[in-house]
Amino acid sequence: MGIIISVDQVKKLQGTREVQFIDCRFNLQDPLEGSREFNKAHLPGAVYFDLEKDLSGTASNGGGRHPFPNKEHLVHKLEQYGITKDTTLIAYDNPKSPTAARFYWFMKVLGHDEVYILDGGFQAWESSGYSVSSEPPTKVASTYEVKLKNELLATQAEVQSSLEDLDVGIVDARSFERFAGWKEPKDEKAGHIPSAANYEWTKVFDQQGFWKTTQELQELFSPLNEMDSFIVYCGSGVTAAPLAVALREANFPKVKLYVGSWSDWISNEDNPIHVIPDS
Secondary structure (H helix, E strand, O other), X not given: OOOEEOHHHXXXXXXXXXXEEEXXXXXXXXXXXXXXXXXXXXXXXXXXXXXXXXXXXXXEOEOOOOOOOOHHHHHHXXXXXXOOOOOEEEEEOOOOOOHHHHHHHHHXXXXXXXXXXXXXXXXXXXXXXXXXXXXXXXXXXXXXXXXXXXXXXXXXXXXXHHOOOOOEEEEEOOOHHHHHOOOXXXXXXXXXXXXXXXXXXXXXXXXXXXXXXHHHHHHHOHHHOOOOEEEEEOOOOOOHHHHHHHHHHOOOOOEEEOOOHHHHHOOOOOOOOEOOOOO
């Protein structure tokens, strides 16, 4: 079974083990929208993880706009909800949304084995006719055992050392306009990390908002087949997460998420920037 699983696969899993749903719905333009949606209706027994409160640390000079969360805070949140290292986790969000993928990646960093992403998110579950709930979660606290896998994350120093390494593919998940440096709505500097290839993160989804199949993803990433490993970034490590997941789903085993991403890269005046001339 892959990272991305269907509603039917989830129902089969529920017949064999205890499953914990993780609601990751979030709107960067309206940070409270996700929690409002959760309180209105969520998958039965689901708990809510907020992108900015739970899946991001405090932004400072360096580290980017959405840095890796404080590990102790994230673990405490898991323990509050009764989650252990043996719990099967299924993260979901809205169609064509990046937050469930970010949760997935961070759980893999903590060493969690059984974690998946629900294809199509909340809407796919609801449209399949399965029940939803508005009941707040009631959980018995647990102890969560961490087995850190920092090799899934890339630091700024690693990116710097990879600029001229032909075996490492640096992949930019932002829109081409931001990649080229023609438009930059969020950060102080425009452009991209030199040698990076541009794969806008939304390309891993189909028109209905479902993840593309493994074969479709392999075709999408076929120009990268000669690369040995990958470092994926975006503006602040949010939309890069689904691209990192898609590379893993396409059977590229060595993928790192540069959580600080562009907003961290440009915080260092010595880092080079490439811009594509606008013809």
